[in-house]
Amino acid sequence: MNTTDQRICLWLVPGFGALLMLAFCIFPGFFPPLSPTLSAEEVATFYRNNVGPIRASMLICNVCGVAFIPFFMVIVVQMQRMANPSRAFAYSYLSAAASGATLFALADLAWLIAAFRPERDPQLTMLLNDLAWMAFVTPVGFILAQNLSLALGIYMDAQPRPVFPRWVGHFNIAAALLMTPGAFALMFMTGPLAWDGALAFWLRVGSYALYLAVMFFVVRAAIDRQAVEEGATA
């Protein structure tokens, strides 16, 4: 069994992950996150004064933002090795991963469009800015579906040596729950659940980064074992 394809997809994670981390750090509106309480004039001023870094950051996101898809498909391949009654959860995971990526792409477009003509009517810039933040922070349903499908697949993996250890299932559910508060950002202007809040923003972004880092090692171990097991039986 050749696992080279899976390893290439796997190693895209640290590569593109580092680029996305860089993009995150150079975006002037994340430290601290832009407040939803800013007036239209203040939002427009922010875009006018920071055109360069906003474009640089969001162009990196545009190029790299969907680059975790191959990694998620490695998880789909590993899920297909599980001794589940069917592949229902693997297909669910694939579907959720694809739908989720479209939202990140939408957020990225809105940020870039706002920065394209910063001299626009401030009301329009504010609308694009609102769209970007909401599309970035609030639609957590697909991450929930992804992690839940994976966790259920792990719990039902009825073989002596399951593809992923059971704690990975618990970990996926915990990560999903930590990202859930993001959904409430579409109804709060201030506080921890607003889009710049500790729960809706920092907890969500932080858990996602940690989640990807842990899953990188977990998936790498699963590929290693697949190579050994299927190499040995070949």
Place this chain on the structure above:
Amino acid sequence: MTDTPAMAAPAIQAPDLTRTKNLDQWICWWSIPVFYNLFGIVFVYLARLMPPPSPGLTTDQIIHFIRSNATHLQIAIVTLSLSLGLASLSSGIIVVQMRRMKGAGPALAYAYLAALAVAALPGCLFCGLMFALAAFRPDRDPALVVLLYDMGLLSFVGSLGCFIVQYMVFAIAIFLDEREIFPKWLGYMSIWGVVTELLAIPIWIFRSGPYAWNGLISFYLGTIIFVVWEFCLVVSLYKAIKTQPSQEVLA
């Protein structure tokens, strides 16, 4: 691809979840009624977007609709944001059942999955985001509130192609299938699904009458056929899982 054979695990190692036969498919099956009940609460009861308010409302009426309804809209869209992933689970089980078919290859099953993965944003969540944006700042420039209103309802009722592909590949698969995993009449009903999407084309032109986005033909007829179709799908899926031979190896 060589799958690791499902070895009979020693009793101590068998997790509880593997005892129920086809539990994974049942979980995915339940996601459909759960999702559509939530969908009904979200769009009909809370957001009042189904049946949709008229495209003919004046700017003041649209602003009044958003303002008087803002909290409900927000609760609705939070619920939608949290639960829309259930739609992915329902694709999971339909692909499994479509892959059991004989005479219809997996291409149609994958097309079904991909079409619905695309549909989630333009056909549902985009509408939610637009109304979330409107409700978040109802004091926006009125022209922008009207723009959000139009973008929300037009994308919701007028995203056609992804659902046409979904119905079409499903119908073709059912007609080709020699095993009758799903009854043939469900295939004919899926053709009606395609027709309802085509009947929604005029919403992009008409702002009143039966072909508007809240019209008798474009909205009500389409929605009634969709609800009946979805109900029949759930029942057919139930039967398909129930009658699945226990020794059958599922893809």
